[in-house]
Amino acid sequence: MPSFHRPARSPGTRPATPEPAREPGRVIDCAVYVDGRRLWDESTYKNALAEVRERHEGFVWLGLHEPGLDLMSDVARTFGLHALAAEDAVHAHQRPKLERYDDILFLVLRTVQYLPHELKTVAEIVDTGEIMVFVGPDFVITVRHGGHGGLAGLRKRLEGDPAQLALGPGAVLHAVADQVVDVYMEVTTAIEEDVDAIEEEVFTPSNKLQIEAIYQLKREVVELRRAVKPLSLPLQVLTHDTSLPLPKEIRRYLRDVADHHTAVTEQVMDFNESLSALINAALAKVSVQQNTDMRKISAWAAMAAVPTMIAGVYGMNFTHMPELSWTYGYPIVIVIMVVLCAGLYGNFHRNKWL
Structure with missing residues (x-):
């Protein structure tokens, strides 16, 4: 039986069989x-x-x-x-x-x-x-x-x-x-x-x-x-x-x-x-975050709607309207707006909308 570890053969020992040369990376x-x-x-x-x-x-x-x-x-x-x-x-x-x-x-x-x-x-x-x-x-x-x-x-x-x-x-x-x-x-x-x-x-x-x-x-x-x-x-x-x-x-x-x-x-x-x-x-x-954001937006929109409504009423161009010539009409209306908005804010805050 031939030895397992033989010295390298010379190129002429066995005829080389033609085949593609080794390609780099192949x-x-x-x-x-x-x-x-x-x-x-x-x-x-x-x-x-x-x-x-x-x-x-x-x-x-x-x-x-x-x-x-x-x-x-x-x-x-x-x-x-x-x-x-x-x-x-x-x-x-x-x-x-x-x-x-x-x-x-x-x-x-x-x-x-x-x-x-x-x-x-x-x-x-x-x-x-x-x-x-x-x-x-x-x-x-x-x-x-x-x-x-x-x-x-x-x-x-x-x-x-x-x-x-x-x-x-x-x-x-x-x-x-x-x-x-x-x-x-x-x-x-x-x-x-x-x-x-x-x-x-x-x-x-x-x-x-x-x-x-x-x-x-x-x-x-x-x-x-x-x-x-x-x-x-x-x-x-x-x-x-x-x-x-x-x-x-x-x-x-x-x-x-x-x-x-x-x-x-x-x-x-x-x-x-x-x-x-x-x-x-x-x-x-x-979804929860969007609902929270929508509640906040709705709350602020509700508070903005109250003064907008009051201002809209007194912005109408009628000649005969109550309190138009009243000296304290303007400050009273402003106070009413602030009180209503504060009440709405407190209500929304208690319900954790704000």
Whole structure:
């Protein structure tokens, strides 16, 4: 059996298979793993796959970032991927799902990222992306879309745990799903703080919160729910379907991921209900404030109507009107106006209109 750690081959050892060169930002990493240990970086994924199949052991882990149609088509031909799955990997915007093509599994996960923001402003809070994972007997291909959810750190952590990586391509599938769900938990914790802060703002009498901020947070929670909730079914299938080409130990690990995902899903649903209640409370608060303002306006209008009515009567141009020639008529009328307005003010104040 050949040694696991061989010196690098000279360029003439094996004829190079023509294929597209690595494009910056497209092929992120490609390596061969045997017994959980990374042997070397292959210059091309075709050579890597040929090496694994020549050894009859180990697997290839190819990482791609937003591949173009030409590159993904070549990858599909090399690894035997179904054309429909390869098309999904290029165009993205897929719901979380699990598909099986003979002995190849295709898992789509939505990644999320929490964006820091001011509580009372209308701004984007959750950014989403995608990770597709192709799992075959001797390879795993990860395709990432979006500016977050990088897998370089995950690859290093797995390389530091050869026993886990020795379980094969399924170990990478589990690690990717576990990282995605862990980020779900971090994002929901951050959003929970936002929901609590908005709840405090809504139920504090002196604070005036823009209701648009609550609508924006609810919209972001809905987007988070669309990213998180559909993953329940694929995880259920991965953990319970024994006919899938996954080791029993991997299914056990995936059960833990499914449990965490269930907790996250329930929390997101609670956020949606809480924000709906907060919107109703905020609308009720606005309605109460409007009613209070209308009562104040009505009270002041009533007090203004009394002197207006008296002044209007004595503003009529009739020749014969009572008290027109009376010396004390003007001051008496002014006093009457003040007394009536003061009485109205006192009455409105007692009834808490003013």
